[in-house]
Every structure is written in C-alpha cells, then in structure tokens.
Amino acid sequence: MADVNEIVLAEPRGFCAGVDRAIEIVERALAKFGAPIYVRHEIVHNTYVVNDLKSRGAIFIEELDEVPPGATLVFSAHGVSKEVQREAERRGFRIFDATCPLVTKVHVEVAKLHKEGFEFIMIGHKGHPEVEGTMGQLDSGIHLVEDVADVARVQPGQTERLAVVTQTTLSVDDAAEIAAAVKARFPNVREPKQQDICYATQNRQDAVKVLSPQVDILIVVGSPTSSNSNRLRELAKKLGTESYMVDSADELLPEWFEGRPRVGLTAGASAPDVLVQQVIERLRALGAQTVRKMDGVQETLKFPLPKGLKLDA
Template sequence: MSVNLPQEVVLAQPRGFCAGVDRAIEIVERALIKFGAPIYVRHEIVHNTYVVNDLKAKGAIFVDTLEGIPEGSIVIFSAHGVSRALQQEAVERGLKVYDATCPLVTKVHVEVAKLAREGYEFIMIGHAGHPEVEGTMGQLEGGIYLVQDLSDVNKIQPRQTEKLALVTQTTLSVDDAREITAAIRARFPAVREPKQQDICYATQNRQDAVKLLTRQVQMVIVVGSQTSSNSNRLLELAKRMGTPAYMVDSASELQDAWFKGMARIGLTAGASAPEILVQQVIERIKQISGVTVRTMDGVTEDMRFPLPKGLKLEGDAEPERSALHVRAQDAQP
C-alpha cells in the first residue's frame, strides 16, 4: 500500500441518527403503511437528501405550505417543529395531523408557552430561516428576539429586563452557544436560563466525539446534507480543531485528491444521516486504498421517544426496518 494513501478509517461514536430523527422517519413510514399513499409532509421530515428521496419513493409528498392539500388528508409536521399559526391553519383546513416534532424541541416550545404566561420575553440563540427557529419563534406573537452571533447581543432591545428568558436552537455548536450565552448574561445578569441546556444530547454527543476524533486522525469526513444544521456544526468544529474536513451528501462526492498524504481518516455523520451512507463512504474509501476500519470508544445512545397516538399497526408490528434505521452501534464496517 502506498504511504501516500489512507491506511485506516476511524469511525466516530456516536454518529448518525438520533432518537428524534428515527422517530420522525418512523412516523412517516407507519402512516404510509397504515393509511397508504399519499401522505403529505410539511417541510423535509429531516434535513437529509437520501432520507427524503427514500420516503418520496414510498409515497410521501413534501410540501412547503399547506395550501392545496385536499381536505381530510394526512399531514405530518417535520422534526423541526412548527408555529402555532401553522397548527391552527391545519385545523382550519380539515387536515389530520401527526406531529413528528422532536420531543426535545417540543420541550422548548412548552417552556416558552409557560414563561410567556408569566410575562417573560425571550432571547433565542439560533439561525435565521431555520425551520426549528421559525417554529419556536412562532409560538408567540412577538416577544422573542433572535441572536445569531455575538454582534447581535447588543442589538437586543427588550421592553423590560426583569423577566427575560433564554432559549436556544437544539442543533447549535455547543461552544458557540456557550460564548453567546456568556455575552447575554453579561448584558442581562437577571436572564433566566434553562435548567438543562436546550442543545440536545445527540448534538452535544456528536460534537464531543468529533473533538476526540480530530486528535486521532489527519482528516475528517462528515456525512450529511448541506441543509443539516447539526452536520454543518460538525464540519465547522473539525476545522476549528485544526483538522482538514469535508462534508458529503453521498460517497459519490468524495474526491480522490483529498486522501493523498492522509494516512488516517476520521468519519462521522450528522444526526439526520443514515448509517447506510457511512457504510457507502467506507466502501468508496476502500476502493481508493485497502484501509482497515475501527470505531473509537464513545457514548452508546439508547434513547427512544414514543410515537403519536393513532399509528399502531396490526399486531403492533413495526414497519419493515429499512437501511434507514440501522444504528451506528449495530453497523458492521
């Protein structure tokens, strides 16, 4: 084997699907089995091209608005959550809704509603235009101020500062959120912070794994779609750690030139990327060089969220477990 080509692939642990993503996909699959196509899904159920195309092939129709969906149709809200206005619109249009919002996003919505009744205004750390941010800010008519970076902190002009609470998008960079939170706290010492941070366990676990991974490898590949916030944060983190890094939606996007002089390659996947894509990337690297593959030590996630009522199948059988649902810890490189 040439010393200029990869000799080992090191797999991050954990990587890939989280419980919220797995639940959202299962909701769509169960609805298709129970009710038949078409099933309408408002926005991409999760931000991954492979997942969306797989569900389209099974009969899911993805829409950006509820306009044009026939009355009585089944519509599924994506894992990112939606505004109260959209929920009300679905009711007015006579649609049957199954809500695939990640329970950790719902937790933020519940906290916003509870504190709003107590007179609180809110600062939200997140990315403008991301559907999760739009859904959370849409829980209230005003009273939520969006902060995307440190420069935004001084622009906040709340009506009062005695009752001010902080929430965050669940898929942010843990380090960035910590820095922005410190700046908000410095300007508003009385700001109320969540008892437990809003950034989800899976986002933090994958970022922690990448920090460890970069110490063991010369380059990192992140499997994920460009629209995936948590995948982009993994890419940024690897680069911030001083390691060359690339993000690919599929193995076909790999470029041979990336691997020259890189003996040890790190491989991870965003929380919306299925394990099958990781395995396809490994096979493509093996075509370039006969690498060995090992999985680094790390957290094994076993969290599972309950499904909405009304999706029980005959005999309570689960849908056929496609390659979408293979867990990272069960994969055999």
C-alpha cells in the same frame, strides 16, 4: 493517488432518537393510510431520507394550501409555529406531529414562561425551520440572536423578565459564548435548567473533539441543509483538522486524501448508516485497510410514537 490507510469511526454518529421517530411516523402513516402522505417541510434534513420516502408516496410541501382536504399531514421533526398548527387543524387534516420531543420541550418552556410575563432571547440561525417554529410559538416577544454582535443590538421590551432559549442543533461552544454575552448584558436573564442543545448534538460534537486530533482528515456525512452536520465539519476545522461534508460517497475526491492516511468518519444526526457504509466502501477502494471504531457514549434513548399509528396485527 490517495494514501488512505485507516478509517476511524466516531461514536456516536448518525441517527438520533428524534430522527428515528420522525421517519418512523411517516413510514407508519404510509403503511396505515396509504400514499400519498403529506409532510410539511423535509421530515429531517437529509436528501437520501427524503428521496426514499418520496419514492414510497410521501409528498413534501411548504404551504398548507398544497395539501388537499381530508389528507394526512405530518409536521417535520423541526416543529411548526402555532399559526401553522391552527391552520392545519382548521383545514381538517388528519395530523401527526413528528416534532422532536426535545424541540417540543423548548416550545412548552416558552409557553409556560410567557404566561409568567417573560420575553425571550433565542440563540439560533435565522430562517432555520426549528427557529421559525419556536419563534412562532408567540406572536411577539422572542428576539433572535445569531452571534455575539447581535447580543449588543437586541432591544427587548423589558429586562426584568428575560429568558434564553436555544436552537437544539447549534455548536455547543458557540452557543455557550453567545449565552455568556447575553448574561453579561442582561445579568438577571433566566437560563434553561438543562441546556436546550440536544444530547445527540452534544454527543456527536464531543466525539469529533476526541477524534479530530487522532486523524489527518475528517469526513462528515450529512446534507448541506443539516445544521448539526455543518457544525461537526466546522468544529473539526476549528480544531485544526481538514474536514469535508458529503451528502453521498460519490462526492469524495481522491485528492483530499493525498498525504492523509488516517481518515476520521462521522455522520450528522439526520444521516442514515447506509450512507456511512457507502463512504467506507469508497474509502476501501481508495486504499483503506482497516476500520476502527472509537470508544464513545452509547445512546439508548427512544421516544414514543404519537397515538393512532399502531399498525393492526
């Protein structure tokens, strides 16, 4: 029998401003133009969100040739390469770009420094759509490193003008370690004025650092494809707290909680609050008596929507 007694909620947790905006872009496009609306790649990495939008008429595709001529197309929050952008424009789609503005900031920086003759070392996960989008801003000159060992192997064309960029959803500590290795090998490397890891990723990781020592186990609500959710689970484990990631409350197993009365609960930046509430209900069924919210950063950032999505009154 599970021994759950108290739930401690991380603060902040769940949706960030970029995810809010991306989902709202798809919802508004559906309301204004009607179904179907095509979305390149999962709008955000969350199964519940994607299934909900599918049920309302969003069609998720990976290749642009799956989109009929004249259709409305939304680019996901992770961003796309220049090639995908050009191809979509060439095909004449009505395009709305839901790329998170913090990812766009990295793209703008890459374009600007490229004009000044810079090459780039990108810290990120190979195959992640955000990494593909950022690396696809240029035809060449961006070298991906996934860990410290990669830094020793990377061979830029020149080292006088070299800059570092980072995927926005990495582990803050891991990225700092890799960036330090880059700096040690290339002392003149240009680092971003403000780190590329986004405020929401940073805040959720900071909250887990505070929460982990206070609880016996940490549950992270997030989908397996969500980079920032995976980092939260890894961080708690690194701090010595048993941690599991679940896509929904159904995945909670009572045996996880044996001898672990205090349960920490957080959610990745792409996980909706409805899933957190369902996990709380399931934990109550397993014996939880109290729910306490940690003190934490209050996020108030909101990003504007693209033009052309105002709903007529």
